[in-house]
Structures are given as structure tokens and as C-alpha cells.
């Protein structure tokens with residue numbers, strides 16, 4: 158019954174906000190119709206529908222005229238989002254064997270249907286952890302994160318947000334050597350996940366760290 162990933166859900170959410178914004182800023186039927194057509198096209202590009210019922214589920218998106226309608230719509234379609242498969246604490250520890258005193262996040266606080274990647278920050282060590290799945294396999298990277306409180310472009314989601322520098326050590330070509338890769342990424346991983354409607358950007362980001 159699932160037909161959306163968290164990334165696709167965030168994408169649909171963005172489109173829904175676009176429709177709402179159009180209704181609140183324009184009375185021009187032609188403008189509204191043009192945006193509706195555009196949203197239809199974007200959704201068709203992004204999602205693959207197995208059944209006509211799935212398309213019907215999304216139909217109310219074209220008539221969202223209030224915040225309440227937006228919230229109801231999102232609540233309604235969320236049941237069709239396949240959640241990020243929650244890792245166990247043991248699995249997370251296994252990803253970072255060198256970190257003996259690994260501090261784990263409170264996993265019950267995450268909304269897995271809105272999570273494309275899991276991330277948390279350990280203020281004790283200034284390390285930021287990023288965990289994701291690649292073909293089902295759990296993977297992780299971590300680096301030191303300096304919270305600059307600066308506004309910039311996030312490498313992961315490409316939005317303008319409060320970012321910090323994530324510095325990840327990478328094995329060099331010669332044995333025993335290391336190079337460091339720095340990327341500005343969102344301070345708030347929840348907001349980053351919400352803005353992440355194109356998973357390819359995230360994939361490119363983690364692949365560049367390898």
C-alpha cells in the first residue's frame with residue numbers, strides 16, 4: 158500500500174504548499190490552472206503510480222486553499238509513505254566501531270516517514286553522525302561539526318539555512334594517510350530532511366565523502 162518514499166512525501170508537501178501559496182496570492186483562474194498543471198507534471202515526473210487509486214489519493218492537492226486543508230491532506234497521504242526502516246541501537250553501534258562511547262539519539266523521537274537520512278550531533282565530541290540506507294544496507298559517516306550559526310547553502314538539501322561545517326576524514330591513497338573533506342550542511346537535520354526532496358543530492362554528498 159506504500160507508494161511514496163519520505164523524499165517523495167517531502168516533494169509532494171512542497172507542491173502542496175505551492176498550490177496553497179497560489180490560491181492565497183492570486184484570484185486569477187488562469188494563473189491557478191497554470192500552477193495546477195505544473196504541479197501535475199512535477200508529480201508525474203517524480204512519482205511512479207502502480208494503480209489509479211494512488212493518483213486519486215493525491216487529487217485533493219489541486220484544491221488546497223487553506224492551512225487546515227494542507228494539514229489534512231498531508232495527514233491523509235502520510236499513511237502511504239514507507240518509513241525509513243528504523244535501525245536498532247546495536248546496528249548503529251556497529252556502524253561506528255571506533256567510537257567506544259558512542260552517544261545515540263533518542264530513536265523514538267524521529268518521524269520515520271519524514272526521514273530520508275538519520276542524523277544526530279554529539280555535543281560532547283562535536284561529532285555529527287549521518288546514517289542512511291543504500292540498497293537496504295545501513296551505512297554511516299561521521300565527522301566533526303562546527304556550528305557557525307551562519308546562513309548558507311546546505312550541500313545536502315540545497316536550501317538556504319543555518320549551516321555548519323562538517324569535516325570528514327577520508328583515507329588517502331597512501332597507507333596511513335588521511336585527507337579531510339569539508340561541507341556546509343544544515344545545522345537542523347530535521348529541517349534538512351524536510352527540504353530534501355531530491356535524494357540524489359544526498360547520495361552525491363555521501364559518495365563524495367568515500
Ligand SMILES: [Zn+2]
Nearest residue numbers: 311314343349
Ligand atoms: Zn540541508
